[in-house]
Amino acid sequence: MMKYKTRENSGIVIVELSGRLMGGPDSAKFRNLIYDLLEKGKKNIVIDLGKVSWVNSVGVGILISGYTTMRKHQGDLKLLNVSSKIKSLLYVTKLNLIFESFEDETEVIKSYSEN
Amino acid sequence: MSESIMIEFPSKYEYLNLINIICGEIADDMELEPSVADKVAISVIEACTNALEHGNKASPEKSIRIVINRHPDKIVVNVYDRGDGFDYKEYMEHIPDPSNIHETRGRGIFIMKEMMDNLSFELVKDRGMKVTLEKRLNGSVKK
Numbered sequence: 001m002m003k004y005k006t007r008e009n010s011g012i013v014i015v016e017l018s019g020r021l022m023g024g025p026d027s028a029k030f031r032n033l034i035y036d037l038l039e040k041g042k043k044n045i046v047i048d049l050g051k052v053s054w055v056n057s058v059g060v061g062i063l064i065s066g067y068t069t070m071r072k073h074q075g076d077l078k079l080l081n082v083s084s085k086i087k088s089l090l091y092v093t094k095l096n097l098i099f100e101s102f103e104d105e106t107e108v109i110k111s112y113s114e115n
Numbered sequence: 116m117s118e119s120i121m122i123e124f125p126s127k128y129e130y131l132n133l134i135n136i137i138c139g140e141i142a143d144d145m146e147l148e149p150s151v152a153d154k155v156a157i158s159v160i161e162a163c164t165n166a167l168e169h170g171n172k173a174s175p176e177k178s179i180r181i182v183i184n185r186h187p188d189k190i191v192v193n194v195y196d197r198g199d200g201f202d203y204k205e206y207m208e209h210i211p212d213p214s215n216i217h218e219t220r221g222r223g224i225f226i227m228k229e230m231m232d233n234l235s236f237e238l239v240k241d242r243g244m245k246v247t248l249e250k251r252l253n254g255s256v257k258k
Contacts, residue, residue: 001128001129020128020131020132022128022131022132022160022164023128023164023168024128024173025128026128053132053135054131054132054135054160056131056157056160056161056164056223057161057164057220057222057223057226058164058168058220058223060222061218061219061220061222062219064216064218064219065219067216068216068217084149084150084153085153085156085157088150088153088154088157088230089157089226092213092225092226092229092230093213093214093222093225093226094213094214095213095214095216097214098214098216
């Protein structure tokens with residue numbers, strides 16, 4: 001089961017996911033989180049995957065859905081601390097070309113100020 | 116020498132992580148290179164996800180069976196569901212573009228095909244769909 005905590009750094013919402021992101025109840029939970037953030041006017045977010053044990057293709061689809069929703073609202077969704085397994089999934093599906101991915105929180109926050 | 120391990124579990128998402136852990140343990144035991152171990156584990160989880168969602172319609176009463184066959188030169192994994200199967204020949208000829216950001220689903224088979232050396236499907240009478248994943252290990256065992 002996916003769990004999450006949110007916090008802010010320089011006006012950017014950092015969503016720290018933990019557990020697994022594999023579909024089932026995770027899809028609705030993540031979608032609700034995205035719409036809650038949009039309702040609060042938070043359009044630029046970072047998904048920290050550092051504590052996520054596993055993502056499957058359904059989980060990748062959940063992230064893509066969050067990305068397209070944020071982009072539709074003139075926002076963005078970037079990834080932080082992507083493990084080698086998740087990177088493999090993103091590379092093989094070429095979604096690494098869609099998601100901006102960072103290893104360092106300072107860098108991802110900086111990237112938003114450069115946009 | 117070849118060995119087989121069989122695991123059967125109810126169609127519940129929480130067990131997918133257990134399968135991930137078991138795949139990791141087997142890969143460690145076989146001393147697989149981490150990148151190969153990741154590809155095998157990712158593909159097995161994808162096959163199980165499809166079995167759970169599409170084959171068994173997420174019904175916990177319907178089980179998923181995994182048979183992991185360890186060979187000196189390859190690992191072969193069979194994943195069985197209890198479903199009615201699907202037209203895999205048609206699907207394999209028209210696999211959706213996995214980079215389409217407007218699609219949230221439909222990437223599992225593409226991922227398995229890319230990460231495995233062989234991927235095949237078979238509808239088994241009185242059982243359901245059988246997916247076979249094969250990964251050759253030539254040069255991919257830790258030195």
